[in-house]
Amino acid sequence: MARDIAYDDIHVGDSASLSKTISEYDVYAFAGVTGDFNPVHINAEFAKDSMFQQRIAHGMLSAGLISAVLGTELPGINTIYMNQSLSFLAPVLYGDTLTATVECKEKDDAKHRIIFKTTVTNQHGKIVTDGEARVMKK
Template identity: 85%
Template structure:
């Protein structure tokens, strides 16, 4: 069930996380929704000759997990996602279990805006995606 953490109850250092194992279905569904059918994501034969020698998930799937944490855990519902800086640092492979973590690092009480450090790691604790998100919270 989604949380609804009030702005005044959020403090610097507060964290929340969500984990998901990325399946072949997830990658194909994402490709279908976005129209991104880059063969490195969906074609095994093509991917064998690519940099990673196998299919990789779309980097934006990891970014989507950050959105899920912000929208359901911290700050939760009634959050307006304003912007996101992203760095894709490592590939996400089919079957990887990703954990997206957000940590409050800055608050603007006048405008009810919050900056979160955003990190996505795989099951080996390797950072695959990091950045910062700015949200507005009612």
């Protein structure tokens, strides 16, 4: 069940996370929704000759997990996702378990805006996606 944390109840340093194991279905569904059928994501034979030597998930799939945390955990529902900076630092492989974490860095009380540090790590603790998000909270 999604949470709805009031702006005044969020403090610098507060954090939330969620984890998901990335399946072949997830990658194919993401390709279908976005139209990104780059063969490095969906064609095993093609991917064998890529720099990763296997299929990798879309970087934006990992970023979607950040959106899920912001929209369901912290701050939760009634959050407006305003912008996001992202750096994709490592490939996400089929079968990787990703953990997206958001941490409150600063608040703008006058505008009810919050800046979050956003990080996605794999099951080995390696950062695969790093960035910063700005949201508006009622």
